[in-house]
Amino acid sequence: MEKQWEWNTPLKFSLMFISSFLVAMTIVLMSMDQVELHSLIDAGRSAFFTFANPNPSSISPNSNSTSSSCPCDPPKKFTEKTNFPAPKFRMLMGILTRPGSYNGRNLLRLAYSTQTTNVAEIDVKFVICNVTDGNDRVIVALEIMKFNDIIILQCSENMDKGKTYTYFSSLPAMLSQPYDYVMKTDDDMYFRLDVLARSLDPLPRTDFYYGRVIPCKSTDPFFGYMGGMGYILSWDLVEWIGISNITRNHAEGFEDKLVSEWFNEGNRAKNRFTATPRMYDVPGLTTCSHEYMPDTIGVHRLKNKRTWAQVLRYFNVTDGVKPSKMYHLL
Template identity: 55%
Template sequence: MKSRRPSGRQFVLSGCCFFFFFFFFGLLCILTSINEVLLQSLYNFGRLPFPALSANAKWSIDSHIIENSSSNDTRILLGVLTLPNKYERRQLLRLAYGTQSVAGAKIDVKFVFCNVTKDDERFTVALEIMRYDDIIILNCTESMNEGKTYTYFSSLPEMLNGSDRSDPPYHYVVKADDDTYFRFQALVDSLANLPREDLYYGFVIPCESMDPFKHYMAGMGYLVSWDIVEWVRSSDIPKQTLKGPEDKVFGQWLRDGRRGQNRYNAKWSMYNYPSAKADEKCSHELWPGTIAVHLLKTREMWIDTLSFFNVTQNLKTSKLY
């Protein structure tokens, strides 16, 4: 029996089948390559050296201030010194500070810690920077007695002085603990009649003292004017004493350098959370004139404090809840 030769139509169909087979095979190879690149990029991003990430954050801080601040507003940088693994505390503070509205001021909250060394923290912090852009990563040792405070203040001028502005990026810089809650409007109102130069502001330690020239400001949260930040950067005095109780050391720098001659003791508007201990002299009951509450160590303390100040009073009604 003679074999039948394929018709022209069969040749066309066969050619189409081969064409589509190789087309889809090639497309599949391309998509696989793209996915591999994306997955590798994501993996590499989680392993990026954080000086690159912090450099990006530095740029965004500067540009954010330039675009969104009025020349008449008081500009404050509130740096919360914390640890990379305290993600839940940062989220709580983002809520507590993000719902506050302030008249006559621009306040930026940034979370500050030293080099991130653990892979899981690198990835989480990278996502936080992408989402919130509110983290500063310093090149330092994560210890409050090894120079972290010095690195924080001394790094800011280089981070922020990159624009053509004639005035400073911030009028004031705050160094705060992550267990302190600041009430922004009360803070801004207290600064209304204070100078914007050579200012050292906070809660004087020891608790019994009311003399800011004899003693120093507690680490719960103190504020200095921008010229002092630049002085810390340029002076040799801080470099001579980098180790030790850092808030006490900071006060010693100012005394030795004769800086911070405008001093403001914010007692009793700044204080520790109410304590039942008889010897707790830095503490008293919550009251409406509060600027800052310190030692909020538990979730219950935070809820009690935020409830006292009725922070959810502006919650809008909705059918969704």
């Protein structure tokens, strides 16, 4: 009978040793071929940044995606230029409010943080005077730490005793770089930022005064003044307010009307524009009220949850809520 082949222990260990040696030598030989190895690494790195680079313009203009070492080219959507054009102007939106109005500020943060526009860079800030209450100081400090969106002026809290003058006149020394436009608005006003930005885009950037003219029946921006619901000045007018004796000596009075008087006396703001009727009070309240309209720029006198909900519902602000197992909204 033919004897069957049997594995003995020495032979097993010999074959295992030889196999391990060959594997080790293969690894060593691969590591010695540095040129090929570096080429492979560079190819892999290039392929990764073609997909991951958030700024396609930073990719070398000499690169050719069709000659990639990858056997399959990246999807077209990753190689197309997707960066947005630079904003056409910058605007500071200053919302005048009081230190204790925490809930109102938080609602406005929600209303503005969910909006976007490619036309302008709009910085939303809350403007208050000196915080004298100890409890308010703690909460306001917490807001600054979290949001960094509060400007505290050197003044006592007021409406018509110089706060608006202090706001405008303080900005040139306070800011590291100027804006194209500066807005003053109230904390009961809601703006649709993209619509507002597009309305400003074709207009002048200097000697500029824009808002909802008062009296409300007027459409002549040179007759009357821009209502306190929200008006916008070009930066050169903000600088002028800070150095003019006209404004310094006449800082108190009905703030919105006062601004117009400054410009009339100083022969300023030759470029005046009214957003009538696209800025208005909530329906059925004042002579500046009318029904909501699709091309609205801003709505004023949002004094409670009901009016806020009406406005946000009309403009379908919350339609973008995504479905989830974590919540349900009937």
